[in-house]
Amino acid sequence: MKLSNYFLPTLKETPADAEMESHKLMLKAGLIRKVTAGVYDYLPLGFKVLKKIEEVVREEMNNAGAQEIKLPIIQPAKLWKESGRWDDFGPEMFKLADRKEREFALGPTHEEIITDLVRNELNSYKDLPLVLFQINDKYRDEIRPRHGVMRSREFLMKDAYSFHSTQESLDKTYERMYDAYARVFDRLGLDWVAVEAPTGLMGGSYSQEFMALADEGGEEIVVCDDCDYSSNIEIARYEVSSEYSENSPAELKEVETPGMETVEEVANHLGIPSQKVVKTFIYRTDDGLVAALVGGDDDIEEMKLINHLGTKKAEMVSSQADIKAITGANFGSIGPIGLKDDIPVYADLDLKSLTNFTVGANKNGFHLTNVNWDRDIEDVKFINLRKVREGDRCPECGSELDFHKCIEVGQIFQLGTKYSDSLDGEYQDRDGNLNPYIMGCYGIGISRLIPAVIQQKYDSKGINWTGAVSPFSAALIVLGSEGEESFRLGEALYKELKELDYEVLVDDREVSPGFKFNDADLIGAPIKIIIGPRGLESGVLEVESRSGDKEELNLENKDVKQIAEKLGERISALG
């Protein structure tokens, strides 16, 4: 491609509304432009990268035995109402109506549509298993789009769905998909890990996320040093502690804690470790109120509460008036003992071994101390409830857990029969009985992979493409002016390299040399081949890698074809 007529509007100044480095670079390097919040134009360079990633994903999906299809973006509300997700997705879905006021959604994902397709066509166990995939735009009315295409409202995703008659068959496909994902992310040159993940709105029994490590990423994971345990922090398990257990229960006492609202104040007042002041939170769920208890130094991980309850929502009761009405006290003094209305009590696993601890008395200005399970509080369910924190140990092997920030680039799910049940997706087995398909689904955020890749490898000069992502294998920087020997050679080499299947960008613009060098670095060209009058005088071309390694290529006694071949070798070696 010749830069003189390539639409590549690079920016010298950083756009004011970008925060994350990958977002700034995508704007500066002319990959994308914003249309409105969460909606972007892909310019030629950005679109080229997108297609590169798409192609890697497509190849690996095909290799894994998945068949490509294309499903509609406009989807009838009927199917979403059948599955129950018309309401579950709620305001996250872009909804629209046709002229007859029939309701539709712009697909945020495609489980409903594909289950509908398959239920009409696959009736026998002989047709299973089947794996279908598509690469298509998805629409979600994100509550807050951010960081460019990292979290946008229109985005490109590869989604695959598998249908099975047995769990073993699902396990096998799930594993094959895992392997395919591993190859995709390796080929893209990502530094990634797979972790146990919450299933969220997709539902299902087991799920893993593929995370690209990045300090500015919005997700957090824990990874064990020694064994292969790793998890999204929202569902992470931990080795349960018994640090604060004592043998003999002491006498339950009500103590005055006037005006004290924080754990710290109460702990100091009573002269006890803050972890022994147990915090109580009241949550409003689909099935009514629950109390949730964690140690004084801990925080609740709401995702864990939601998972354990099997509820769709759990909202902390956060208004003083409501909490007073429920417990009879203000926030600083609420506790699990003597709650009205048979509010079920869930406590974090770490608390189980706790003895002689302190809780709010549900009476302003008072706490109960020397509280013990069973004797003072009955029917408590102990669950993994608290946030994992620095210093926590692996639930599998006891080694220390590492914490990492990262970007979610893919997720795979064992869905089970959630959608086949609600949408009546059934096949007939060998005995003639009808059974729901056992399903899996597998997503890769294609558009999000662009910032993910950039985020891992950029430097002060710009983007630094890795692996199979680079839109061009080299920048051919032609110095001097039109009509000179350097331009003639540049043109000829460009043609030869194209013959040899190298995608080269020729900078034949009428701008100063510095401009060309900086743009080549900004857009992340893996190597620069510099053809200038100065080099030609001494019979050489300069070849410089993105990292700054330079070498010279002697032109003596070589024709254009031979030079191009030599350059090709350098491109293959350095790129």
Place this chain on the structure above:
RNA sequence: CGGGGAGUGGCGCAGCCUGGUAGCGCACCUGCUUUGGGAGCAGGGGGCCGCUGGUUCAAAUCCAGUCUCCCCGACCA
């Protein structure tokens, strides 16, 4: 939805407090010179100062409302 910030040529910003003919840098156009890490000189084009209303002789500037965008949080395959 809660908290914070911002809307002034394509981009980055100043001007607003203290009302009086809209400015700077980059980019763009023309010409000449220049050509190895974002060139120089000269000339030029482009803005309903987000929108609506109000105050005033006069509003980018003051007041009210509204819309949009960004950041933090809630939320999120």
